[in-house]
Amino acid sequence: MRMLREVQNTFQTELHAMYPKKEIDNFFFMLAEAYYGISRLKLALESDVKIENLEIILNALDLLKKGKPIQYILGETEFFGLLFKVNAHVLIPRPETEELVDWIIAAFKDQGSEFRVLDIGTGSGCIAVSLAKNLPKAKVYALDVSNKALKMAKQNAELNNVEVAFIEDNILNPCHTELVSASHKFDVIVSNPPYVRLQEKALMKGNVLNNEPHVALFVDDDDPLLFYKTICEFSKANLKENGKLFFEINEYLGHDMIDLLKDYNFKDIELKQDIFKKDRMIKGVFS
Ligand SMILES: C[S@@+](CC[C@H](N)C(=O)[O-])C[C@H]1O[C@@H](n2cnc3c(N)ncnc32)[C@H](O)[C@@H]1O
Missing domain, CATH: 1.10.8 (Helicase, Ruva Protein; domain 3)
Known part of the structure; x- marks a missing residue:
């Protein structure tokens, strides 16, 4: 003793x-x-x-x-007031992502009828599960390329007593332009995709670099908006007219993101900073 x-x-x-x-x-x-x-x-x-x-x-x-993060040692963390299991296959949910969730909840909390939400690159399921928990009218879908991440996300949906439909798919796969039939398009698409450029590796802390899944973090320097472009393209077929697209973004690429959303004919584009005054999220309305 x-x-x-x-x-x-x-x-x-x-x-x-x-x-x-x-x-x-x-x-x-x-x-x-x-x-x-x-x-x-x-x-x-x-x-x-x-x-x-x-x-x-x-x-x-x-x-x-x-250098192992405490969240992986404990196997759990808190996000948006909820408990989430985490392991080395999922990114540790970040406080800035809570701000994105908060923004979406504020926009849809008064919605009286059922609406459909898709979270692309769900990881631990933190965005999808928090939205399902706080927006009772939302029918939430969540997609990830990683089967192991999806296992964790499913556990987190159960742990928090919410229903989320999980889809294993690669969003970069050009074959699936239409995930759903036209009558079942989404009202909201949200994504916090990999957005750290390989050139930014040197700026990152060792405990992130050596422990968190690289598939969740990195994108090629040559095409840092690859996921965003693909998701905008995907939205053309899968987001309802006047449906909303929400992204968490790389703080250095806010203005490129505005241009991208304009190129895809989104209107009412809003770039938003996180509590550290960094350009961190953007939303647009599909027209
Ligand atoms: C930055 S993490 C975000 C995880 C979680 N949504 C969050 O906010 O903490 C990006 C996620 O995208 C997934 N991902 C990476 N490439 C993908 C692809 N080609 N198709 C679908 N999901 C992908 C990763 O497995 C990872 O879970």
Whole structure:
């Protein structure tokens, strides 16, 4: 048996070169809660609390030292107030994506009749599941090329008690111009596709680069808007007239994205910044 407080000190000593003190404490408290059911408050009230099975938290410390994100160590994270399982096959949902979800919910919360939503590149399912949870009139579909990501997304739909129809497909595959028949076009298409150019790799943190799936992150330098162009093209056949297209975007390509949406005859185009004042999302209405 060892005092949990001592383990907290070990975390600080071993990780101080890699993370700020507050973040290390956050890691420690998340792990203490997940592995031993001991909350931050309990530890504050009973500072001499002891634990058995020390290896489990020391293993996690080892992984943190190797740069593994805490979300993958715990196997879960929170997104839009909901719990999501994550593993190495899915991107860890980001706070900026919560802002995109929020934007869509604000636009459709008063919708009185059923409407159809498609999330392209669903990964953990964070966008699709959050929309299904918060927009009861939405019939949500979610597509990904990765079978392993879809398995995780399905689990997340079950975990959060929502219905999402999952589709395994490659959006870049030119054969499927029409996913649905004309009578079943979508009212909303949303996507947070891979948008990091290979040239931006050098700017990225090692823990992202070495742990998160590259299929979820990267696009060729030669054609950084490849996914966006393909999805605009796809929208011509699969989005209803006046249907809305929402994208999360690369902060450096906001103006290129406006031009792209104009080229595809979208109207009411709106570019929106995230809380860090970076161009992060765009929407357009199909005409
Ligand atoms: C940036 S991640 C977004 C994941 C999730 N929607 C989110 O916001 O956290 C991009 C997703 O697109 C998927 N993807 C990559 N290439 C694809 C393709 N050609 N067709 C369909 N999905 C693709 C990846 O598997 C990954 O899950």
